[in-house]
Amino acid sequence: PAPLPSGTVVGGYTVVKKLAAGGFGVVYLAQGDGDHLVAIKEYLPAGLALRGADAATIEARGEHQAVFNTGMNCFFDEGRLLAGIDHPNVVRVSNFFRANGTAYLVMRYEEGETLKDHARRLLERGETLVVLGDAPVLPDGVSARVNFLGANRLIAGGALRMAQRT
Numbered sequence: 001p002a003p004l005p006s007g008t009v010v011g012g013y014t015v016v017k018k019l020a021a022g023g024f025g026v027v028y029l030a031q032g033d034g035d036h037l038v039a040i041k042e043y044l045p046a047g048l049a050l051r052g053a054d055a056a057t058i059e060a061r062g063e064h065q066a067v068f069n070t071g072m073n074c075f076f077d078e079g080r081l082l083a084g085i086d087h088p089n090v091v092r093v094s095n096f097f098r099a100n101g102t103a104y105l106v107m108r109y110e111e112g113e114t115l116k117d118h119a120r121r122l123l124e125r126g127e128t129l130v131v132l133g134d135a136p137v138l139p140d141g142v143s144a145r146v147n148f149l150g151a152n153r154l155i156a157g158g159a160l161r162m163a164q165r166t
Contacts, residue, residue: 001044001058002051004028010056011097011104013040024071029109037109038094043075043102058102072103079105 003018003026004010013030019039020027028040044051048064048071051057060068079096082105086092095106113121 001026001046001049002055004042004051005055008056010040010042011095011099011106013038013106015040024075030106032106039091039107039109041105041107043072043104045071049102052101057100060101072098075105076103079103 003021004015006015006017008015010030013032016029016031016037018026019029023046025044026042028042030038030040032038044058045068047061048068049058049060052059076096076098079093082090082093083096091107091110093105093107097104097106
């Protein structure tokens with residue numbers, strides 16, 4: 001689905017540009033009060049919903065309405081959970097809201113390379129990557145949701161996972 005156009009205002013934030021997109025949504029760079037930059041994650045699952053004619057509203061496809069609603073509720077609950085976490089390794093969700101027929105998470109904007117690019121660079125240098133649990137290191141779409149920021153800090157979306165070097 002098409003991303004929100006630059007200049008669109010959603011929840012009091014002005015979209016600057018699309019940062020990434022994956023199977024469950026789009027992440028935008030946006031401007032809050034003054035020059036304060038944030039990252040906004042929009043719930044927009046591919047195959048279940050489309051952007052409306054007004055370029056802002058999300059419309060679930062009729063036969064997928066129930067699945068879309070369930071996913072949106074889970075996404076919103078994720079925002080509520082993440083907003084309550086204050087840990088130096090997790091970028092804090094500062095706001096979460098519903099608008100345009102979908103849900104949004106607002107996080108502090110952090111610059112950094114994607115985990116996928118960081119892992120590729122490590123592999124090119126011959127370094128070993130560690131897999132935590134049974135999750136693959138680079139599942140599809142992870143670069144849209146996880147950025148490596150150096151030291152022990154990760155931005156995580158989707159399923160909250162926190163990795164810390166010991």
